[in-house]
Amino acid sequence: MQLSLCLSKPAQHLKNPLMAASGSGSIMWFRKGLRIHDNPALEYASKGSDFVYPVFVIDPHYMEPDPKAFSPGSRLAGLNRIRFLLESLVDLDTSLKKLGSRLLILRGEPGQVLTRCLKEWGVKKLCFEYDTDPHYQALDIRVKEYASAAGIEVFSPVSHTLFNPADIIQRNGGKPPLTYQSFLKLAGQPSWASSPLLTSISSLPPVGDVGSCEISEVPTIKDLGYGDIEQEWIPFRGGESEALKRLKESISDKEWVANFEKPKGNPSAFVKPATTVLSPYLKFGCLSSRYFYQCLQDVYKNVQKHTSPPVSLAGQLLWRDFFYTVAFGTPNFDRMEGNKLCKQIPWNDDDELLAAWREARTGYPWIDAIMVQLRKWGWMHHLARHSVACFLTRGDLFLHWERGRDVFERLLIDSDWAINNGNWLWLSCSSFFYQVCRSSINKF
Template sequence: MAGSSCKSIHWFRKGLRLHDNPALLAALENCVEFHAIFVLDPWFPKNYKVGINRWRFLLESLQDLDTNLRKLNSRLYVVRGKPKEVFPKLFDKWKITHLSFELDIEPYALKRDSEIEELARNHNVKIIKHVSHTLYDTERIIEKNGGKAPLTLTRLQTILSQLGPPLKPLDAPNISQFKDICSPVNKDDGENYDIPTLQELGQDPATCGPVLYPGGETEGLHRLDNNMAKTSWVANFEKPKTEPNSLAPSTTVLSPYLKFGCVSARLFYWKVQDVYNKIKKHSQPPVSLHGQLLWREFYYTVASLTPNFDKMEGNSVCIQIPWKTNDDHLKAWKEGRTGYPFIDAIMIQLRKEGWIHHLARHAVACFLTRGDLWCHWEEGQKVFEEYLLDADWSLNAGNWMWLSASAFFHQYFRVYSPVVFGKKTDPSGSYIK
């Protein structure tokens, strides 16, 4: 909680939204001057594969965030550079007393945030941080489980039943909360704080796919409301019974909005609960919509306590398998040239649109690893990391380990047929055509 007459920075990272943002709300308390910033950190494109469709989704999300902040007589400052280099300058330039942000469990984020907290202490800047990217505080789950991560969804559910339901989501700040706050919107101190273009990021807009899922909180909330309006569909939702190769998505496609924090997982949870309260007979985890959020929580929790979670070697939950190396097979799979129409159609959709159904993900991941090509799951993980709008470090690694039967699931002999499965779910061949 901010003190009296404070000058605050709220650092947007994943939580690219105004609603259910406790760290943002805390930064506004007793605040006299406020800056909302996003740091364009060069570490990410250097160390992660980021495809152009996800870059575009991020820029759309930042633009939407800036638009919504300007409605509150504020704005978003996009700062270019390494966080440990830009923050000391901002602390001094803007005479900052408080820095707020949302907690992150990823390895780089933990190291980065530790460095920034030390810099803040050296500049007499107070840190405000809150959990809001996940339903629960992963540390609390681990503590309740005796200091270990639960390694099955059933065990996670047992722990969560003891913790009770997630916190209710918080409202977005309103204009009255900014009434007495100076939040400069036209500050010109020789820096470029505008939303970058794709060209600035070294991307060619002509290579983008179609904009099927625009980035941002506004679009994410609109999509959430549209899905929740289908109350019978929400109540009866069972993930395995949706269609992997329907031409229009048969699921919510809220995953990119959850990944970037444009939509709060807690808001999603409680919106679904509102439907369940009206329709008493509904599906249950692990296949229900609540179940999908619990899977997300499961992977975040295990990843937060497992070194090298995105690698095979040095990963305590992952069995060691002598995968083959075949660059030709990997390249053909990535480019949709395997000769299996169902597999190739999925990979083409992934590259062009940035989203594929979860069962389609299962089919191509199984094909690449234990099903047909025996290529390393880490290579598939890299391709999904590049192409998916919703590429999420914890979920991507966890799902690839699962689908390659390396962790969590070990019935390696249960595989998806690259021919029969596609025929069964799309007998007319509309999807591959």
């Protein structure tokens, strides 16, 4: 598959392809943050611009098939996550079109593609959501360097998390807080929480002339080269519209929100899961964690009593921010070696045991059922993740947490660098938590 993705002519559906001939323009580079609501980068890109290029770059390493991988998907991502991403892009494109714009899909190594767009389109601003993930940090340095040298303003706000991890680390004397309670103390109330977030936009400036850049519509799984692969039915559809619908449903039950108490809840409840299943939407930024938090605060204000962090629903979002902060401030956070937070443990290395765990062949029905759910749906309840991570590491097989982390990283739809590594460090007793048993787990 190569060219099915790319139209060699300028994009169709541009309102006026020659719009960019004069005036000031900006690029809105979508990576995560696949939403219209609470998107400060998009807001800034639109402000004072005659035209805006909303861009998403398909990185072949992330999207195109790798026949050598242990499950259908690319080198870096399982097919469920790729499909969820494509659905999210289609939804974003639909929303942009309603606002008089559209999503421009380009293909290639994102740094090179972006640099080429910056050269070709003569824009004055480049806007994208800040990302603490090391992959994006390295990419952003390259793109920013080019933009700055070319006199292009770069606006890259922190909006994926409730807080700016760098601020918290600075407040703690340059080190990340290592306990949830110390994190809460340092964090306080989010600075943006005193005024309501911008959650709707009535229109966007039109898209400009794309010159000779190859633009396409959002591809399908088939376009990406996966042929007619049979797709499992998955209960979670990607996209901002679905995220907002799911959020609305969750918070409409005020009593449920007020009484939410992790880790209580049935990890094997499938028809109506015991938690929100908003993690895939938060991962791709189809849902703003800030908007989610604001909605929860609104519920809390209108009930007589409610649970509190760490067990409340707002407390779960704070766990997310906690791991983002520690991960951002810890060199080699995703490794045992060279990671100051991580206990150095002589894990066993056994490919057969690892494969049995990964392929749901351990013979322990509970463990195997969870691994089947991971492969089929790409999402499991938190306590189910606890069970299989504990089983692989300290609990039974005594295999390296990095091996299990890799399997989750590929197969989870919500796979998130900071949260996944943080939880594997936790569950393997390599960091944060060192008890062999946990009472809530023993119930299952």
